[in-house]
Each structure stands twice: as structure tokens, then as C-alpha cells.
Amino acid sequence: MASEKLQVVVTCTAPVNIAVIKYWGKRDEALILPINSSLSVTLHQDQLRTTTTAAISKDFTEDRIWLNGREEAVGQPRLQACLREIRRLARKRRSMEGEGALPLSLSYKVHVASVNNFPTAAGLASSAAGYACLAYTLAQVYGVEGDLSEVARQGSGSACRSLYGGFVEWQMGEQADGKDSIAQQVAPEWHWPELRILVLVVSAEKKQTGSTVGMQTSVETSALLKFRAESVVPARMKEMMRCIKERDFPGFAQLTMKDSNQFHATCLDTFPPISYLNDTSRRIIQLVHCFNTHHGQTKVAYTFDAGPNAVIFTLDDTVAEFVAAVRHSFPPSANGDKFLKGLQVTPAPLSDELKAALTTEPSPGSVQYIIATQVGPGPQVLDDPHVHLLGPDGLPQWAA
Amino acid sequence: MASEKLQVVVTCTAPVNIAVIKYWGKRDEALILPINSSLSVTLHQDQLRTTTTAAISKDFTEDRIWLNGREEAVGQPRLQACLREIRRLARKRRSMEGEGALPLSLSYKVHVASVNNFPTAAGLASSAAGYACLAYTLAQVYGVEGDLSEVARQGSGSACRSLYGGFVEWQMGEQADGKDSIAQQVAPEWHWPELRILVLVVSAEKKQTGSTVGMQTSVETSALLKFRAESVVPARMKEMMRCIKERDFPGFAQLTMKDSNQFHATCLDTFPPISYLNDTSRRIIQLVHCFNTHHGQTKVAYTFDAGPNAVIFTLDDTVAEFVAAVRHSFPPSANGDKFLKGLQVTPAPLSDELKAALTTEPSPGSVQYIIATQVGPGPQVLDDPHVHLLGPDGLPQWAA
CATH class of the missing domain: 3.30.230.10 (Ribosomal Protein S5; domain 2)
Structure with a gap:
């Protein structure tokens, strides 16, 4: 040929x-x-x-x-x-x-x-x-x-x-x-130039329930999913569009976290239950809430899809400090130099106050690496x- | 004095x-x-x-x-x-x-x-x-x-x-x-004499959110909890009473598991989210579903309160085999002789078929010990x- x-x-x-x-x-x-x-x-x-x-x-x-x-x-x-x-x-x-x-x-x-x-x-x-x-x-x-x-x-x-x-x-x-x-x-992609995204790749022990089979079981068995789809999501769609249009980060961040949590709640309400989050995911959730509480405002949000990896949203002025917080809570095991991939992030020191506020025990190696990125264009x-x-x-x- | x-x-x-x-x-x-x-x-x-x-x-x-x-x-x-x-x-x-x-x-x-x-x-x-x-x-x-x-x-x-x-x-x-x-x-306590209860005490890393504060936050923030309380629980109460009256174990067991899962789903839908289940809890959940699938019927149920410990319901003819399955999936670390407390359970061997059906990796020491008990009287x-x-x-x- x-x-x-x-x-x-x-x-x-x-x-x-x-x-x-x-x-x-x-x-x-x-x-x-x-x-x-x-x-x-x-x-x-x-x-x-x-x-x-x-x-x-x-x-x-x-x-x-x-x-x-x-x-x-x-x-x-x-x-x-x-x-x-x-x-x-x-x-x-x-x-x-x-x-x-x-x-x-x-x-x-x-x-x-x-x-x-x-x-x-x-x-x-x-x-x-x-x-x-x-x-x-x-x-x-x-x-x-x-x-x-x-x-x-x-x-x-x-x-x-x-x-x-x-x-x-x-x-x-x-x-x-x-x-x-x-x-x-x-x-469009240039609408919110300060927005930054970090993918926290978590060490998972095995393959999770596939999303096709998972969502089918959820539709068949979860009363909470039906309620969510009919009675919660419509208002959330409107509110999320408002947050994006107005570049309201705290609003965007809180709704993003709530919707991720609710999605995983419906997975847990599925029978047999589906758990995509593991202990590391939950430590990341706790880290984000500690970080926000320490700052007295919502500066970082998490969201999780059908797996334990976290996707973090934050603004450019917060990325460095949050990456330092992740590095503190999840000390890289071996690949310290390649822990952060993608967009460059200038290393920032972690204040003693913030360190003290991060109440979770450090968990070495639980986060494999971070990919730093931003909003981008279509195909x-x-x-x-x-x-x-x-x-x-x-x-x-x-x-x- | x-x-x-x-x-x-x-x-x-x-x-x-x-x-x-x-x-x-x-x-x-x-x-x-x-x-x-x-x-x-x-x-x-x-x-x-x-x-x-x-x-x-x-x-x-x-x-x-x-x-x-x-x-x-x-x-x-x-x-x-x-x-x-x-x-x-x-x-x-x-x-x-x-x-x-x-x-x-x-x-x-x-x-x-x-x-x-x-x-x-x-x-x-x-x-x-x-x-x-x-x-x-x-x-x-x-x-x-x-x-x-x-x-x-x-x-x-x-x-x-x-x-x-x-x-x-x-x-x-x-x-x-x-x-x-x-x-x-x-x-009354003598209504269902075959019923057995196992408390699986899980090694937890720290104190969880207290239930008083936890449920208050849930009431304030979880739309799914409100829906559950109003639209799901009333029918479940009736169904649970029927299962108990008729000593319908599969019905009792499935509803028990579903209700535990839904409770934890509403915790996850709380903001900030509450997670009482940890990776060991989830392995126990998986173990129970594997065990039931292997037998082609619901022989064991789990339920979790505001913590990672599992409470297992089963019937007297299944206790020994299930304890063996727990011992296989969670090999006791040190206190092998005191792994099982409470009611005596005659050790039973685990068939190779069941062993193969238990797909989770053995996790040594994750279950500290088991308390075997049964339904009992009031004060x-x-x-x-x-x-x-x-x-x-x-x-x-x-x-x-």
C-alpha cells in the first residue's frame, strides 16, 4: 500500500x-x-x-x-x-x-x-x-x-x-x-485569565467501577440521583453561569465543591454503592477546606470525577501557596523534581500559621504528581x- | 461523709x-x-x-x-x-x-x-x-x-x-x-433468634466530626438530607417493619445497607462534606457484596454510624464463614488470639471458591477486632x- x-x-x-x-x-x-x-x-x-x-x-x-x-x-x-x-x-x-x-x-x-x-x-x-x-x-x-x-x-x-x-x-x-x-x-477561554487548574494525580490501588456501568446502576437504584437531576441541578446551572459570567470565584468555587460532593453522594446512594473517592481524596478535600478557613475566604475548590484524582481550581495569585500546601501535606516520595508538571509555578514558602492550620497528618507519596494548567481553547x-x-x-x- | x-x-x-x-x-x-x-x-x-x-x-x-x-x-x-x-x-x-x-x-x-x-x-x-x-x-x-x-x-x-x-x-x-x-x-428480643451481629472495630486515624455538629451542618446545607427525610424514610420505615415482622433476612439486609449508604451520602452532600467511612470501611462494604454475590443471595449486611466501624448483620448459620472471610481479608496483625470477642464462633474453613471471589487485596491490621453479639433486652x-x-x-x- x-x-x-x-x-x-x-x-x-x-x-x-x-x-x-x-x-x-x-x-x-x-x-x-x-x-x-x-x-x-x-x-x-x-x-x-x-x-x-x-x-x-x-x-x-x-x-x-x-x-x-x-x-x-x-x-x-x-x-x-x-x-x-x-x-x-x-x-x-x-x-x-x-x-x-x-x-x-x-x-x-x-x-x-x-x-x-x-x-x-x-x-x-x-x-x-x-x-x-x-x-x-x-x-x-x-x-x-x-x-x-x-x-x-x-x-x-x-x-x-x-x-x-x-x-x-x-x-x-x-x-x-x-x-x-x-x-x-x-x-470563551480568555474570559477569566486568572483562573488556574491543578490536577492532583492520586495513587490508586485499582480500577474503579466504569462510569457507563456506574451511572446505569445509579439511575436504576438511587432516589437521591433522581431528585438531584430534577430538583437541584436546574438552579445550580443558572447559578454556575452567573458565577462564571461575573467571575465570582468564591461562588464558583463553593458551587463546584458542592456539586462534586453531591455527585459522589449519589454514587454512595447507588446499590451496590460506588466509591470513587479514597482516603487521599478525602485528605485533599480536608486540605482545601483548611486552606480556605485559614484565609477566611474560599480561595481554592476541588472537584472529583469517577476516580480518586482531584482537580483544583484557584486563581493565579494563590497557586504557589496552595502547591506548597499540597507538597507539605503530601510530601513527594521519590520524584520530587517532577512533582509539578505543566505551567511553571514559582515556589512559595508556607507560613507557620498555615502549616499549623493544615491539621491532616502528612501522607507521603499519596499524591503522585501535579499538572498545572489553565482554561484553554477547543479543538x-x-x-x-x-x-x-x-x-x-x-x-x-x-x-x- | x-x-x-x-x-x-x-x-x-x-x-x-x-x-x-x-x-x-x-x-x-x-x-x-x-x-x-x-x-x-x-x-x-x-x-x-x-x-x-x-x-x-x-x-x-x-x-x-x-x-x-x-x-x-x-x-x-x-x-x-x-x-x-x-x-x-x-x-x-x-x-x-x-x-x-x-x-x-x-x-x-x-x-x-x-x-x-x-x-x-x-x-x-x-x-x-x-x-x-x-x-x-x-x-x-x-x-x-x-x-x-x-x-x-x-x-x-x-x-x-x-x-x-x-x-x-x-x-x-x-x-x-x-x-x-x-x-x-x-x-421483642426473642423474635428473631437466628440473628447475629458482629461489630468490626476499624483502626481509625483520628476523631471524626461529632454527630451533634455534623447533623446540624447537614440539616443546614444538604438538600438530599431534606429529601431523604421527607420522601424516602417514611416508606422505608414501613418496609423495615415488614421485614422484621416476617423475619425476611434478605429484605432486612438490603434495606439496612441501602439506608446506611444513603445516610453517608447525605453526609457527603453536607458542606463542608463529612466522611465517616474510610478505605477500610469501603473494603468491608466490598467484602460483604462479594460474599453475597458469591452465594447468590443476601446473607450478610453492613451498617455504619458516625464512624468507620462496621456493624454486620447475619444469621447464625453464616457467622462462622463470614468471620473467616473477614479474617482472610483483614489478617489480624498482632492480637490474633483476641481478634474475635463476645459470642463464641466455631472456626470455619474458607472455600477456595469464596477466597477467589473476595477480590479485595488483603489489608492486614485494618480491622482491629470483632465483637460477636446478638439481639438483646432493654435496661x-x-x-x-x-x-x-x-x-x-x-x-x-x-x-x-
């Missing part, structure tokens, strides 16, 4: 997003329609990103996909849903534009290669970045424009929020077909042909 | 109770009126009990109290509430009986000494047994008969449930004065004068 020519080849990157109003539970498993709206912050791709190359060629005999260097089964239902959806949108667009006959390219098979620049062990929502990147890259290849929520969402619900930069709302929608269950930007097309993950033969470069 | 004579001296014991439908949150802080009804199992006093001696004498110059050998401030509001309430009931009774003038004894000061036969470290609700015992003993001294819910409740809410043996309901009541917020027996009067905790001088025997 080395001599053959690729019809189209495109490489894009997409970001990770962290929900501050959590999504947990589907009202439609097939279409991935949520039981409540959610709201997230898009993390900067300088630190955390998925890169995806998609290529089509008349010589490809089948759709194929490689994730982090390993070929995966393309028949996987969610992958199929994305491919089907993007091709449907492409057909729809062509026919609406009155071009009559569909271009040949729509019948071509596609090859996809995708890599994350962060370890799966980081427990970050790699599927959200991954499916957003897939949807965005396929849209370039097939010439689809407009909102891709439906495509990304059918890969992984929260993936639709990774289609935009800044602050992003995923409206739950009301329609049975999910046409109104879409993501949209609430505020990007990379123009440099050298970055393609697929070679001229349509196979991963490294697997030639 | 050694030569003076005590007017009346009485010694009683009272049991610990474990809620299977949890009480969390007051609608009246002063009267200790709960936001929902609760239901508990009374544990046998052969294993866990409070012993209290109360004495009155015309020579006592003030009310005094010794807890576990240490004199405590008698001015403490809750203690005062109990004393005031019992004296009020005594006066009321005498006046109703038309005896006219009140007996002198009502104006006498009281001395109280109380001890638990279990370490405070066991994290069991010692205040419930303690205030039940205080109310019951004072009632003997002052000649008060009838329900003592109001007296015990004003010491510690759940203490009213320790006034009865067997299975006990604390009806939340509706009246503002709390007259209808009383405990009553649902089934008892001890007739033997040798058991009095107060000597003829009205002072603790050991502090002579």
Missing part, C-alpha cells in the same frame, strides 16, 4: 474538560441523553490533549482505528455510532447544498490514529477528549460544518463539552431524538503535515 | 442500639426532635452495656456525675435536661396520685456514676446507652414509671431507642413539644448490692 495516495488526511487536537456541574445518568442509553444538564471547564491543550489523524482513501478496504499505538476493534458500538453520524451529516449537508450526487469520498473507508499526551493512569476523562477529537477530525475529512455535539456525544456523553474552549454547557434537551441535547460555549486543526499520525500508506507511522 | 446513709441507691444496665433506618438531623435542637423516624436493633448487654448507679441523700450538697471514673461537669445542658425532665415527671406522678405534698426525696441531690464495658475507641454509640441508662436509673430512684423516651431523648436522641430490647422504632412525632416523639418496641435493674458503683459515702467505689 506504500505507493498509494491518501485522498484526504487531517490531524487535529482536542482538549480534556472537567465538569463543575456533573453529568451522571442517562435517560437514553443508545443516544446518550443525560438526565440533567452539565457545565464544564475546558483545560488547555498545552498540557493535556488528544491528537487524532484521520485519512480516507479509495484503497482502504475497511475502517480501522489505532488508539495509543494499538489497533482497536472498529466494530465497537460507540465508534460505529460516531462514524455513522458523521457520514449522515455529510450526506445531509451535500444534499442540502443541492450538489445532487454524493461525492465519492463518502463511500471511502477511513483510518484513524489517536494518542493522548497524558497517561491513562492520570484518570482524566480521556474518552471525552478522544471522541471530541474523533468527531472534529472526521468532520474535517468529510467536510461537515456546524455543531458536532450529536457526533461526539454518541461516543461519550461528556465528549460534546470538549468541542468548545472556555466554559461549556451541555444542555440536556427535551426531545426524544436528542437533537436539542447539545453543547455550547458559555464563555484545533494542525496544519503541519509532519504531525500526522498516519503515514502515506495509511498506517500508524510508528507501526510501519 | 462515710458515716451517712444513702436515701436510695440503684444500679442499672442499658444496651447499645444500632440503627438500621438512620436518624440524622433535628427539627428542634433543644428538645432533640428528629426530622425523620428511625429504627434500631438493641444489642445484647452480655457483650456491650453501660452500667449506672444513682444515689440520693439528704446530705448531698450538689448533683454530681462520674463517667468511666472521671468526674464530669454536671452543668452540661443535656445532663441538666435529663435531670430536670425526670424530676418533672416524678412531681407530675406524685401530684396525679394525689399524695398531696411531694416526698422529700425530690429535693435531694443525686450522685451518678456510669461505666461502659467497651472502649470508647470502639466508636459505638456510648451516649445512647449512657443516657438510656441514666434515664432508667433515675426513674428507679425517683419512682417514675412509664415511657422514658422524653428523658433519654433529651440527653441524646438515639438514647430513647436503648430503652427497649429487641427491635425499636423511634417515631419522629408531629407535635412541637415533642410529646409524641417516642420510642417503642416493634418486636435492667441489678439487685446485687455489690455491683453499686457508688460506695456508702456516695462517692465512686474506686475513688474512695
Whole structure:
């Protein structure tokens, strides 16, 4: 195949997003329609990103996909849903534009290669970045424009929020077909330049309950989840949008923590119960509350997804002191020099008063490392042909 | 004082109770009126009990109290509430009986000494047994008969449930004065002879949020707690009473676990969040679910109060195997011979199949020891004068 020519080849990157109003539970498993709206912050791709190359060629005999260097089964239902959806949108667009006959390219098979620049062990929502990147890259290849929520969402619900930069709302929608269950930007990435994000990667002993199975069990068994979705989240969505618009950090921070806690509460109310937080997560929660109490104001917030890792929100003037507090409470075990990755943080001393206020016993090695980042833009097309993950033969470069 | 004579001296014991439908949150802080009804199992006093001696004498110059050998401030509001309430009931009774003038004894000061036969470290609700015992003993001294819910409740809410043996309901009541917020027996202690209870004492790193402050914060901040109290608990109370009446163990066990989980969920939904469960508690939860899944039926249940210790319910035919499973998952560190206290349990081997089904990594020393017990009777009067905790001088025997 080395001599053959690729019809189209495109490489894009997409970001990770962290929900501050959590999504947990589907009202439609097939279409991935949520039981409540959610709201997230898009993390900067300088630190955390998925890169995806998609290529089509008349010589490809089948759709194929490689994730982090390993070929995966393309028949996987969610992958199929994305491919089907993007091709449907492409057909729809062509026919609406009155071009009559569909271009040949729509019948071509596609090859996809995708890599994350962060370890799966980081427990970050790699599927959200991954499916957003897939949807965005396929849209370039097939010439689809407009909102891709439906495509990304059918890969992984929260993936639709990774289609935009800044602050992003995923409206739950009301329609049975999910046409109104879409993501949209609430505020752009430059809206709140002082905001900083720290990912605290926690040493976990084992794989947790997967989120797909977990949320299904929660919907079936937790009365608290139903109540939350119907009676708590709508007001919280409004309040969170206000906090973001007004850059009200204490409001934003408190609501973020409360919503994380409530999400984990509904997990615990699930039967059998689901626990994503471990003792280290709880020590981080305590550290944040001690830190805020010491300062007499809410300067730091935590949020946890379906795993023990903490995502911390704070402002640029507080990052250094909080990192010092983390280092004090969770002394790095071995990799002291690489404890802090990403954005540079000037080391700051910890006052004796603050040290005394941090009441938890130091727990060495419980936090593996920190990734410092900020709010970032949505998916990007990379123009440099050298970055393609697929070679001229349509196979991963490294697997030639 | 050694030569003076005590007017009346009485010694009683009272049991610990474990809620299977949890009480969390007051609608009246002063009267200790709960936001929902609760239901508990009374544990046998052969294993866990409070012993209290109360004495009155015309020579006592003030009310005094010794807890576990240490004199405590008698001015403490809750203690005062109990004393005031019992004296009020005594006066009321005498006046109703038309005896006219009140007996002198009502104006006498009281001395109280109380001890638990279990370490405070066991994290069991010692205040419930303690205030039940205080109310019951004072009632003997002052000649008060009838329900003592109001007296015990004003010491510690759940203490009213320790006034009865067997299975006990604390009806939340509706009246503002709390007259209808009383405990009553649902089934006597001999109703379900096969039921066994294991207290798994977990090594905890530090003191948790106290339950008085904790539930106050929960009432103020958790929307899920309000919903639980109003919309979930009423149906659960009915269902739990049915399970007990019919001795439906799987039903009883599942509801017990669900209610424990939901209580801890509302703690997590509190702001700042409260976490009573630690990683060991969660391993115990997982162990129980693995055990039940392995057997294809619910043979064991867990419940957790405001601390990391587990209370396990099971039937006599399952105790030995479950203890073996605990021993396998939490190998005793040093005190191997004293790992199991209380009722005797014949050691049973663990099948290889069950061993394989217990997927959690063994965690040595995380469970300190087990107390095996069963359902037991309510408070008892001890007739033997040798058991009095107060000597003829009205002072603790050991502090002579």
C-alpha cells in the first residue's frame, strides 16, 4: 500500500474538560441523553490533549482505528455510532447544498490514529477528549460544518463539552431524538485569565467501577440521583453561569465543591454503592477546606470525577501557596523534581500559621504528581503535515 | 461523709442500639426532635452495656456525675435536661396520685456514676446507652414509671431507642413539644433468634466530626438530607417493619445497607462534606457484596454510624464463614488470639471458591477486632448490692 495516495488526511487536537456541574445518568442509553444538564471547564491543550489523524482513501478496504499505538476493534458500538453520524451529516449537508450526487469520498473507508499526551493512569476523562477529537477530525475529512455535539456525544456523553474552549454547557434537551441535547460555549477561554487548574494525580490501588456501568446502576437504584437531576441541578446551572459570567470565584468555587460532593453522594446512594473517592481524596478535600478557613475566604475548590484524582481550581495569585500546601501535606516520595508538571509555578514558602492550620497528618507519596494548567481553547486543526499520525500508506507511522 | 446513709441507691444496665433506618438531623435542637423516624436493633448487654448507679441523700450538697471514673461537669445542658425532665415527671406522678405534698426525696441531690464495658475507641454509640441508662436509673430512684423516651431523648436522641430490647422504632412525632416523639418496641428480643451481629472495630486515624455538629451542618446545607427525610424514610420505615415482622433476612439486609449508604451520602452532600467511612470501611462494604454475590443471595449486611466501624448483620448459620472471610481479608496483625470477642464462633474453613471471589487485596491490621453479639433486652435493674458503683459515702467505689 506504500505507493498509494491518501485522498484526504487531517490531524487535529482536542482538549480534556472537567465538569463543575456533573453529568451522571442517562435517560437514553443508545443516544446518550443525560438526565440533567452539565457545565464544564475546558483545560488547555498545552498540557493535556488528544491528537487524532484521520485519512480516507479509495484503497482502504475497511475502517480501522489505532488508539495509543494499538489497533482497536472498529466494530465497537460507540465508534460505529460516531462514524455513522458523521457520514449522515455529510450526506445531509451535500444534499442540502443541492450538489445532487454524493461525492465519492463518502463511500471511502477511513483510518484513524489517536494518542493522548497524558497517561491513562492520570484518570482524566480521556474518552471525552478522544471522541471530541474523533468527531472534529472526521468532520474535517468529510467536510461537515456546524455543531458536532450529536457526533461526539454518541461516543461519550461528556465528549460534546470538549468541542468548545472556555466554559461549556451541555444542555440536556427535551426531545426524544436528542437533537436539542447539545453543547455550547458559555464563555470563551480568555474570559477569566486568572483562573488556574491543578490536577492532583492520586495513587490508586485499582480500577474503579466504569462510569457507563456506574451511572446505569445509579439511575436504576438511587432516589437521591433522581431528585438531584430534577430538583437541584436546574438552579445550580443558572447559578454556575452567573458565577462564571461575573467571575465570582468564591461562588464558583463553593458551587463546584458542592456539586462534586453531591455527585459522589449519589454514587454512595447507588446499590451496590460506588466509591470513587479514597482516603487521599478525602485528605485533599480536608486540605482545601483548611486552606480556605485559614484565609477566611474560599480561595481554592476541588472537584472529583469517577476516580480518586482531584482537580483544583484557584486563581493565579494563590497557586504557589496552595502547591506548597499540597507538597507539605503530601510530601513527594521519590520524584520530587517532577512533582509539578505543566505551567511553571514559582515556589512559595508556607507560613507557620498555615502549616499549623493544615491539621491532616502528612501522607507521603499519596499524591503522585501535579499538572498545572489553565482554561484553554477547543479543538484545533494542525496544519503541519509532519504531525500526522498516519503515514502515506495509511498506517500508524510508528507501526510501519 | 462515710458515716451517712444513702436515701436510695440503684444500679442499672442499658444496651447499645444500632440503627438500621438512620436518624440524622433535628427539627428542634433543644428538645432533640428528629426530622425523620428511625429504627434500631438493641444489642445484647452480655457483650456491650453501660452500667449506672444513682444515689440520693439528704446530705448531698450538689448533683454530681462520674463517667468511666472521671468526674464530669454536671452543668452540661443535656445532663441538666435529663435531670430536670425526670424530676418533672416524678412531681407530675406524685401530684396525679394525689399524695398531696411531694416526698422529700425530690429535693435531694443525686450522685451518678456510669461505666461502659467497651472502649470508647470502639466508636459505638456510648451516649445512647449512657443516657438510656441514666434515664432508667433515675426513674428507679425517683419512682417514675412509664415511657422514658422524653428523658433519654433529651440527653441524646438515639438514647430513647436503648430503652427497649429487641427491635425499636423511634417515631419522629408531629407535635412541637415533642410529646409524641417516642420510642417503642416493634418486636421483642426473642423474635428473631437466628440473628447475629458482629461489630468490626476499624483502626481509625483520628476523631471524626461529632454527630451533634455534623447533623446540624447537614440539616443546614444538604438538600438530599431534606429529601431523604421527607420522601424516602417514611416508606422505608414501613418496609423495615415488614421485614422484621416476617423475619425476611434478605429484605432486612438490603434495606439496612441501602439506608446506611444513603445516610453517608447525605453526609457527603453536607458542606463542608463529612466522611465517616474510610478505605477500610469501603473494603468491608466490598467484602460483604462479594460474599453475597458469591452465594447468590443476601446473607450478610453492613451498617455504619458516625464512624468507620462496621456493624454486620447475619444469621447464625453464616457467622462462622463470614468471620473467616473477614479474617482472610483483614489478617489480624498482632492480637490474633483476641481478634474475635463476645459470642463464641466455631472456626470455619474458607472455600477456595469464596477466597477467589473476595477480590479485595488483603489489608492486614485494618480491622482491629470483632465483637460477636446478638439481639438483646432493654435496661435492667441489678439487685446485687455489690455491683453499686457508688460506695456508702456516695462517692465512686474506686475513688474512695
